[in-house]
Amino acid sequence: xxxxxxxxxxxxxxxxxxxxxxxxxxxxxxxxxxxxxxxxxxxxxxxxxxxxxxxxxxxxxxxxxxxxxxxxxxxxxxxxxxxxxxxxxxxxxxxxxxxxxxxxxxxxxxxxxxxxxxxxxxxxxxxxxxxxxxxxxxxxxxxxxxxxxxxxxxxxxxxxxxxxxxxxxxxxxxxxxxxxxxxxxxxxxxxxxxxxxxxxxxxxxxxxxxxxxxxxxxxxxxxxxxxxxxxxxxxxxxxxxxxxxxxxxxxxxxxxxxxxxxxxxxxxxxxxxxxxxxxxxxxxxxxxxxxxxxxxxxxxxxxxxxxxxxxxxxxxxxxxxxxxxxxxxxxxxxxxxxxxxxxxxxxxxxxxxxxxxxxxxxxxxxxxxxxxxxxxxxxxxxxxxxxxxxxxxxxxxxxxxxxxxxxxxxxxxxxxxxxxxxxxxxxxxxxxxxxxxxxxxxxxxxxxxxxxxxx
Amino acid sequence: xxxxxxxxxxxxxxxxxxxxxxxxxxxxxxxxxxxxxxxxxxxxxxxxxxxxxxxxxxxxxxxxxxxxxxxxxxxxxxxxxxxxxxxxxxx
Numbered sequence: 001x002x003x004x005x006x007x008x009x010x011x012x013x014x015x016x017x018x019x020x021x022x023x024x025x026x027x028x029x030x031x032x033x034x035x036x037x038x039x040x041x042x043x044x045x046x047x048x049x050x051x052x053x054x055x056x057x058x059x060x061x062x063x064x065x066x067x068x069x070x071x072x073x074x075x076x077x078x079x080x081x082x083x084x085x086x087x088x089x090x091x092x093x094x095x096x097x098x099x100x101x102x103x104x105x106x107x108x109x110x111x112x113x114x115x116x117x118x119x120x121x122x123x124x125x126x127x128x129x130x131x132x133x134x135x136x137x138x139x140x141x142x143x144x145x146x147x148x149x150x151x152x153x154x155x156x157x158x159x160x161x162x163x164x165x166x167x168x169x170x171x172x173x174x175x176x177x178x179x180x181x182x183x184x185x186x187x188x189x190x191x192x193x194x195x196x197x198x199x200x201x202x203x204x205x206x207x208x209x210x211x212x213x214x215x216x217x218x219x220x221x222x223x224x225x226x227x228x229x230x231x232x233x234x235x236x237x238x239x240x241x242x243x244x245x246x247x248x249x250x251x252x253x254x255x256x257x258x259x260x261x262x263x264x265x266x267x268x269x270x271x272x273x274x275x276x277x278x279x280x281x282x283x284x285x286x287x288x289x290x291x292x293x294x295x296x297x298x299x300x301x302x303x304x305x306x307x308x309x310x311x312x313x314x315x316x317x318x319x320x321x322x323x324x325x326x327x328x329x330x331x332x333x334x335x336x337x338x339x340x341x342x343x344x345x346x347x348x349x350x351x352x353x354x355x356x357x358x359x360x361x362x363x364x365x366x367x368x369x370x371x372x373x374x375x376x377x378x379x380x381x382x383x384x385x386x387x388x389x390x391x392x393x394x395x396x397x398x399x400x401x402x403x404x405x406x407x408x409x410x411x412x413x414x415x416x417x418x419x420x421x422x423x424x425x426x427x428x429x430x431x432x433x434x435x436x437x438x439x440x441x442x443x444x445x446x447x448x449x450x451x452x453x454x455x
Numbered sequence: 456x457x458x459x460x461x462x463x464x465x466x467x468x469x470x471x472x473x474x475x476x477x478x479x480x481x482x483x484x485x486x487x488x489x490x491x492x493x494x495x496x497x498x499x500x501x502x503x504x505x506x507x508x509x510x511x512x513x514x515x516x517x518x519x520x521x522x523x524x525x526x527x528x529x530x531x532x533x534x535x536x537x538x539x540x541x542x543x544x545x546x
Contacts (some may be wrong), residue, residue: 003541004461004504004537004541004544006491006493006500006502008540008543008544009461009463009502009540010463010500011544012540012543012544013463013533064515067515067518067519067537068514068515068535068536069536069538070533070534070535070539071537071539121529214533251546252543252544255543256539256542256543258542259542259543261540280469315513323546443468
């Protein structure tokens with residue numbers, strides 16, 4: 001007996017073929033704790049060997065699952081433990097060779113990105129963290145596939161403003177070193193508050209210390225499917241009905257992710273980690289989170305009501321998704337990266353969406369200020385102010401926030417930058433002319449909020 | 456190993472679609488358990504539940520053969536493991 005109705009089969013095929021349903025990423029998390037050594041050369045050799053062996057079958061297995069189940073898997077990626085954690089004995093060295101080994105390992109494994117050139121400095125900067133942060137600009141300039149992330153704040157510890165300021169300068173240096181490619185290095189560098197240990201999405205994927213040696217984490221996608229469902233509803237459908245429809249759709253999308261995660265883990269013989277319930281846009285037309293909000297009724301993303309629409313979307317996706325998997329993890333919230341979302345780009349270009357509105361939206365969804373090109377002349381202190389504001393929202397609200405800002409060298413507000421592929425293209429957004437310098441230069445730490453005292 | 460899968464066929468209606476698909480499946484030792492077929496505005500739509508013996512023909516070989524058949528008759532033919540539908544449409 002056919003237990004599935006032909007309508008349900010047709011719906012699934014429609015989701016895949018016309019509404020861009022895909023699994024955004026299957027990410028293999030690999031612990032590199034046993035790669036610590038006395039020199040970067042030795043670490044690099046061990047890391048390359050460990051990662052390439054662990055990821056040997058990742059791409060063929062993912063491709064096999066993709067074919068057999070008929071659900072595209074857009075990206076296959078690797079995350080490793082934060083590199084600062086294994087570099088404690090070579091703090092006098094430039095750590096770029098380790099990033100180059102990661103790059104080679106990613107190339108050998110056939111993945112487009114590898115994350116984990118990372119450090120956690122939310123309370124203090126250790127010697128290895130210092131060496132890693134110092135190496136970020138050259139590491140990102142010397143590699144294609146390596147992503148870097150630094151956690152500078154947490155609800156438990158507050159905001160390390162010294163680290164925020166340091167990262168702002170690091171972003172500027174990275175922009176300068178990759179100036180000829182629209183400062184693309186910064187597109188691979190993210191600054192976090194409340195970084196998670198099992199995020200499958202780039203640029204912030206790392207393999208946390210609480211994880212098994214090797215795990216499979218899956219990031220779902222499907223903004224196009226959600227948009228199509230809302231667009232098909234009558235205009236008089238109220239927001240409760242819209243939330244209900246999103247929940248039902250999110251359940252289906254998440255189940256596809258759960259199935260892929262289980263199968264990939266089984267076939268690779270590793271632990272299944274998490275399914276990340278994030279709606280992740282791509283630059284492809286129709287695969288946009290902004291267009292979901294517009295389908296709900298705001299004329300352009302950024303118009304008053306946008307934050308409410310995003311909050312509704314984000315919450316409904318989680319409610320439906322939580323029924324679809326018992327392994328919810330990662331960031332699990334809608335992404336609003338500007339350059340990777342055609343609807344966001346349109347909204348910025350027509351003046352509906354600005355940095356301040358994006359900051360407000362950050363409070364009700366995942367990630368924060370993501371893939372935002374700003375003028376190359378933006379002072380580091382202003383970048384630090386923007387980053388610390390994103391962190392403050394995360395720290396106070398006990399959620400992950402992050403900033404991925406690209407001060408594009410030689411560009412001014414209104415110019416365009418283009419990085420190609422999934423990173424997309426974006427207009428350069430204007431930033432406040434008012435200075436944050438005196439505030440940021442105070443340094444120190446914004447103490448942990450009272451809400452952190454929960455024991 | 457026996458695997459249940461869903462075969463979907465979509466495209467312009469013509470003579471012999473079911474015969475062509477069914478013949479190909481028989482040659483691949485694929486057993487047809489259920490068929491639903493309809494024609495809407497000259498578009499032929501067929502959904503089959505089939506059982507594949509992967510010890511005889513691996514899943515991927517069957518997909519490859521069906522892709523050739525699809526090409527020959529100018530139809531969209533998709534073979535997917537049944538779990539994906541069960542997962543997505545049942546609580």
